[in-house]
Amino acid sequence: MRERLALLVLCGLALAGCKRHDMYTQQRSQTWDQSRFFPNGLSMRPPAPGAVPVQEDDPDVPQPAVVTQAMLARGAQRFDIFCTPCHGRSGDGNGMIVQRGFPHPPSFHTDRLREAKAQHFYDVITNGYGVMYGYASRVPSADRWAVIAYVRALQRSQGTPAASLTADDRAALAQVAP
Amino acid sequence: MRQLFAPGADAILRLVLLVAAVLVVGGLVVAGGISRSNWAYGVGVAPTQPVPFSHKHHVGELGIDCRYCHTSVEKASTAGIPPTWTCMTCHSQIWTGSPMLAPVRDSLADDKPLHWTRVNRLPDYVYFNHSVHVTKGIGCSSCHGAINTMQLTYRAHAFTMAFCLNCHRNPQRFIRTPDQVWNMEWQPGADQERIGRALVAQAHIRPGAQLSDCSTCHR
Numbered sequence: 001m002r003e004r005l006a007l008l009v010l011c012g013l014a015l016a017g018c019k020r021h022d023m024y025t026q027q028r029s030q031t032w033d034q035s036r037f038f039p040n041g042l043s044m045r046p047p048a049p050g051a052v053p054v055q056e057d058d059p060d061v062p063q064p065a066v067v068t069q070a071m072l073a074r075g076a077q078r079f080d081i082f083c084t085p086c087h088g089r090s091g092d093g094n095g096m097i098v099q100r101g102f103p104h105p106p107s108f109h110t111d112r113l114r115e116a117k118a119q120h121f122y123d124v125i126t127n128g129y130g131v132m133y134g135y136a137s138r139v140p141s142a143d144r145w146a147v148i149a150y151v152r153a154l155q156r157s158q159g160t161p162a163a164s165l166t167a168d169d170r171a172a173l174a175q176v177a178p
Numbered sequence: 179m180r181q182l183f184a185p186g187a188d189a190i191l192r193l194v195l196l197v198a199a200v201l202v203v204g205g206l207v208v209a210g211g212i213s214r215s216n217w218a219y220g221v222g223v224a225p226t227q228p229v230p231f232s233h234k235h236h237v238g239e240l241g242i243d244c245r246y247c248h249t250s251v252e253k254a255s256t257a258g259i260p261p262t263w264t265c266m267t268c269h270s271q272i273w274t275g276s277p278m279l280a281p282v283r284d285s286l287a288d289d290k291p292l293h294w295t296r297v298n299r300l301p302d303y304v305y306f307n308h309s310v311h312v313t314k315g316i317g318c319s320s321c322h323g324a325i326n327t328m329q330l331t332y333r334a335h336a337f338t339m340a341f342c343l344n345c346h347r348n349p350q351r352f353i354r355t356p357d358q359v360w361n362m363e364w365q366p367g368a369d370q371e372r373i374g375r376a377l378v379a380q381a382h383i384r385p386g387a388q389l390s391d392c393s394t395c396h397r
Contacts, residue, residue: 026302031256034293042291081243085268096240101272133267138249 058140063118067149075150078143082135091154103131108151109158121148219336225295228281230330237362238326244318244360255307259294262286297331298322305397314381317359320345320352326362339395346389350374353381 029035029043038045047053064071086095091108098104106113125144128134139147162170212218236242245251247260262285269279285292300306312318318325323334335341345352351366353374358364367373383389 023303024301028302030302032259032296040290041293081245085240085242085246096242097268097272100240102268103271131271133263133270137263138246 058136061141061145063122063145067152071146071149072153074143075146075148075153078139078147079150082139083147086132090158091151092158105132108155114155114159118145118148118152121151214336214338214340216336219333219338221333221336224328224330224332225297227295227330228292230278233325233328233331244325251308252312253309255309257308262292297333298337300337304395306395312359314383315353315356315359315377316345316349317354317361317364319362319364324362342395343390346394347386349383349386349389350378353377353383 031044033043034041035043080089084095085097086102086105087093087108088095088098093105093107095102108114122144124132125139125147126134126136135144162173165173216222236247237244244257247264248257249260251257262282265279265282266286269282273279274283281292284290311321319334321335321337325331325334350371351374354361354364355377388394
């Protein structure tokens with residue numbers, strides 16, 4: 001009888017080894033986990049309503065006084081990620097999503113938008129405009145100014161007659177766009 | 179008295195013992211193999227999702243950049259799953275009547291997050307960080323495979339410890355120039371070893387012995 005009991009206990013122990021008692025799943029929530037505790041099912045919590053941040057996540061930075069090469073490169077990269085799907089790589093508004101039926105945005109190469117203040121672009125990126133949603137959560141303040149600098153470069157590139165370029169620039173242009 | 183065992187019994191006993199030993203050892207080897215196999219890690223199996231989201235459509239055909247949706251991948255440990263709002267930047271205007279997208283619209287209306295089934299998951303005792311890999315020239319496809327061809331998202335690799343160490347010991351075999359990180363079709367060229375060494379030095383990547391230190395991933 002005692003041997004049988006011992007065998008049973010041993011089998012029980014062996015079976016217990018099958019369950020993961022290691023640290024595979026720990027008693028903590030990770031970033032994207034589901035929560036059974038909070039009503040909307042997310043373990044990530046938004047700030048409580050009315051909360052005042054001690055330090056703002058993405059404080060508004062003023063428009064930089066000078067445009068640097070690094071800022072333009074950053075702007076070009078961010079423009080390609082967040083704006084080209086609709087506005088197209090040249091800013092004409094013929095992006096891929098527009099070709100699939102999204103309302104056509106205005107081209108950046110109109111007199112109205114060439115003359116529009118940088119602040120107007122900033123506000124459009126922050127809050128959206130008409131059917132375009134805002135990008136504040138994905139394009140931080142400093143990046144918004146960089147994108148605008150790049151939009152200005154695009155506007156310049158599309159609105160400048162080739163004849164007004166220097167000889168060197170014209171030669172470079174002939175190489176990329178014969 | 180009649181003999182209890184026939185003369186061949188000894189041989190049979192030896193055979194049975196041998197077979198038993200082979201079965202036990204073989205069984206352990208097979209079990210070990212299975213527990214480390216792609217099958218056990220669910221490689222290539224796409225879980226059902228609340229919305230049949232397709233990277234093939236959105237990335238492969240429409241050309242949307244990973245960072246449009248996985249915004250934090252360059253800055254944080256997690257790549258981030260896009261909130262409903264991100265889908266709605268486009269789907270507020272296109273495919274608005276599609277029943278496939280009904281859960282997305284409901285999610286925005288009710289302020290309830292979509293409940294995606296996780297595809298890639300490490301055990302809780304492993305520390306991982308996306309930003310360090312992405313900013314030092316390790317491309318998404320080295321770990322996630324050809325996402326741009328996936329109709330439904332599946333695991334491309336079993337994230338065993340050996341998988342991670344294979345690269346941590348020899349990062350020069352996998353490292354890319356920064357612009358190629360986003361190229362899902364990248365393959366190492368013939369002179370990868372030479373270029374790789376230069377890129378490893380350029381990105382100040384620690385030598386393999388340090389990178390494969392246990393405390394890199396278990397902390």
